[in-house]
Structures are given as structure tokens and as C-alpha cells.
Amino acid sequence: MARTTRQVSVDDSKPASANYHANALARGLALLEMLAAASEPLTLSDFSDATALPKSTLVRLLAVLTEMEYIVRIDERPSYRLGHKVHRLASSYVSTLDLTVVAQEYLRPVAAGTGQTANLGVLDGDQVLHIGVAEPDRPLRFTTALGSRDHTYCTGLGKVLLSGLTEEQVARTVPAEPFAAFTEHTITSIEDLYRDLRRTTRRGYALDDNERSSGLRCVAVPVRVGGDCLAALSVxxxxxxFGTTKQHEYVAALAEVVEKMAVDPDFTTALRIVHRSLRSAGA
Incomplete structure (x- = not known):
């Protein structure tokens, strides 16, 4: 006897809360998501093949979406593309995203769990820009201001961000040698910096060991989105x-957080917006 395989239906992924009336809404949204994921307009047959819904049902759903201008019918096959109202929704979503607010959901638990100051930074020209800061509730702590800037070659955040660049890009980013020394431990030559950046890449985190300020240490890890290092997270x-054991504990805690950041669409979208704006401003 031949074995038949049931075609996957769009209804298989509908929300558990969808009742009879809400099911039509869930189906309509699924059609919009299909169009958003497609590289070209989709035909009625495309929708039918992908959703396992009857064509009569699809015609009604597509007619409503077309009338409400969320999609546009472009020929007689018929085939459809997204309409201007989808752009309005997307623009509204983007305009309400604030990376400093979104980031706090991650930074506060890091500061509370480690007892150290959590920092989120991005590369802005030749400086590190602090776009997120959360301080622990304790009298003795590292203090920095949201929006403040710092050097790259002597900070954990900066060295993580530099480690994602080529040596030529690093040379264009850091100041002329010798770099300004803030403590006796500050790296002041490009060759020493290259060696430190190679260590950073191998071990997966950067260490500021009393290099920016005496008595202060920092560990930082990259925040990757789609394989690109767009930011750095540190304590x-x-x-x-910050003994060796504690450093490893802090790095493990940071690594767990950046994994969550990387799959948070609000965070990644807001971070990409900031990254693009800084890149455009520096162009």
C-alpha cells in the first residue's frame, strides 16, 4: 500500500489562542509573512502549494488584504506583492525602538548577577561609544555615563571591537604611536596591540588589565548579529x-547573555539601526 504524506498546512503554526474567528486573522498574517520572505511576487498557486488552504479561501483572504492595501495585485495570474501599509507598520516599529531601553533588559541582570558594572559599546570612528550602562547596587563600583566615549586600544570593549577588524583597519582607527599611556600597563605600540588582539580572538574575550585606570579590570565579549561583530558587552x-577564576565566570555569564541578544529581534533590529546611523555619519 502506498504511503501518503500529509501536506503541511499554514494552520499548523497558528497561535493556540486562535478561535474560529481569529483563525482568519492568523491565516492573513501568515500570507503577509510569506510575501515578506519571498524575493519576488507570489501567485495564487504559490500560496496554495505552500499553505494547503483551498484556493477559494485564499481568494477571500487575499481580496481583503488587497482592499485594505496591505498587499497589491500586480497581474492577472494573479500574483501579489506587499503594499504600502506594511511599510507604514515597519516604519512605526523601527521608530519606537530605543536600543538603550531594549539593552537594559539584559544589562541590569548582568550587573546584579556579577556585582560589576555592565557596559554595551559600539565602535564610533576611533572611539568606543557606550550605548548601554547598568551599575550594581553597591558603593564600590565602576561608574561611566551613557553616551560617554573612550579609547579603543586600552579598554575591553574597544579591544573586542578592534579584534573584528583587519590590521590595516586597526592602524587607521588607533592614534599615532606611541599611544597615550594612562597607567604603566597601557599598551602603547601597534605591534603590542596586534598581539593582544590576536589573543583576544583566540580566547573569545578581551581583557583590560589595569590599562585604562589603575585598580580597574574589565572583560568583554563580542555581540554578533548574523556573524558580524556589531557591539561588545563587558563587565x-x-x-x-577579577582573578582568573572570576574572569572566566564573568565571561561565561556574558556569553550566555549575548546568545540571547542575538535571537532577540527587537535588540538586533535596534542595534543594526544604530550601527547603520554611525556608519553613515562617518562616511
Whole structure:
């Protein structure tokens, strides 16, 4: 006896809360998502093949979406593309995203869990821009201001961001040698910096070991979106609290958080917007 395979239906992924009346809404939204994922207009047959819905049902759903201008019928096959109202929704979504607000959902637990100051930074020209800061509830802590800037070659955030660049790009980003020394531990030559960046890449995190300020240590990890390092996440605090064991604990905690950041569409969208705006401003 021949074995038959049931065609996957769009209804298989509908929300559990969808009742008889809401099911039509769920189906309509699924059609919009199909159009958004497609590289070209979709025909009625395309929808039918992908959803397992009767063509009569699809015709009604597509007619409503067309009348409400969320999709546009472009020929007699018929085939459809997204309409201008989808752009309005997307623009409204983007305009309400604030990376500093979205990031706080991640930074506050990091600061509370480690007892150290959590920082989120991006590369802005030749500087690190702090776009997120959360301080622990304790008297002795590292303090920095949201929106403040710092050097790249002597900070954990900066070294993570530099490690994603080529040596030629690094050379164009850092100041002329010798770099300004803030402590006796500050790296002041490009060759020493290259070596530190190679170590950063191998181990997966950067260390600021009393390099920016005496008595302060920091560990930082990359925040990757789609394989690109768009930001860095760190914890900073008193050097005595950053022994080898503690450093590894902090790095593990940061790594867990950046994994969650990478799959949060609000966070990744907001981060890409900030990244594009900084790149455009520096062009």
C-alpha cells in the first residue's frame, strides 16, 4: 500500500489562542509573512502549494488584504506583492525602538548577577561609544555615563571591537604611536596591540588589565548579529575582584547573555539601526 504524506498546512503554526474567528486573522498574517520572505511576487498557486488552504479561501483572504492595501495585485495570474501599509507598520516599529531601553533588559541582570558594572559599546570612528550602562547596587563600583566615549586600544570593549577588524583597519582607527599611556600597563605600540588582539580572538574575550585606570579590570565579549561583530558587552570593576577564576565566570555569564541578544529581534533590529546611523555619519 502506498504511503501518503500529509501536506503541511499554514494552520499548523497558528497561535493556540486562535478561535474560529481569529483563525482568519492568523491565516492573513501568515500570507503577509510569506510575501515578506519571498524575493519576488507570489501567485495564487504559490500560496496554495505552500499553505494547503483551498484556493477559494485564499481568494477571500487575499481580496481583503488587497482592499485594505496591505498587499497589491500586480497581474492577472494573479500574483501579489506587499503594499504600502506594511511599510507604514515597519516604519512605526523601527521608530519606537530605543536600543538603550531594549539593552537594559539584559544589562541590569548582568550587573546584579556579577556585582560589576555592565557596559554595551559600539565602535564610533576611533572611539568606543557606550550605548548601554547598568551599575550594581553597591558603593564600590565602576561608574561611566551613557553616551560617554573612550579609547579603543586600552579598554575591553574597544579591544573586542578592534579584534573584528583587519590590521590595516586597526592602524587607521588607533592614534599615532606611541599611544597615550594612562597607567604603566597601557599598551602603547601597534605591534603590542596586534598581539593582544590576536589573543583576544583566540580566547573569545578581551581583557583590560589595569590599562585604562589603575585598580580597574574589565572583560568583554563580542555581540554578533548574523556573524558580524556589531557591539561588545563587558563587565568592569575593582581589579581585585577579577582573578582568573572570576574572569572566566564573568565571561561565561556574558556569553550566555549575548546568545540571547542575538535571537532577540527587537535588540538586533535596534542595534543594526544604530550601527547603520554611525556608519553613515562617518562616511
Amino acid at each position: 568592569s570593576g575593582p581589579a581585585g575582584e
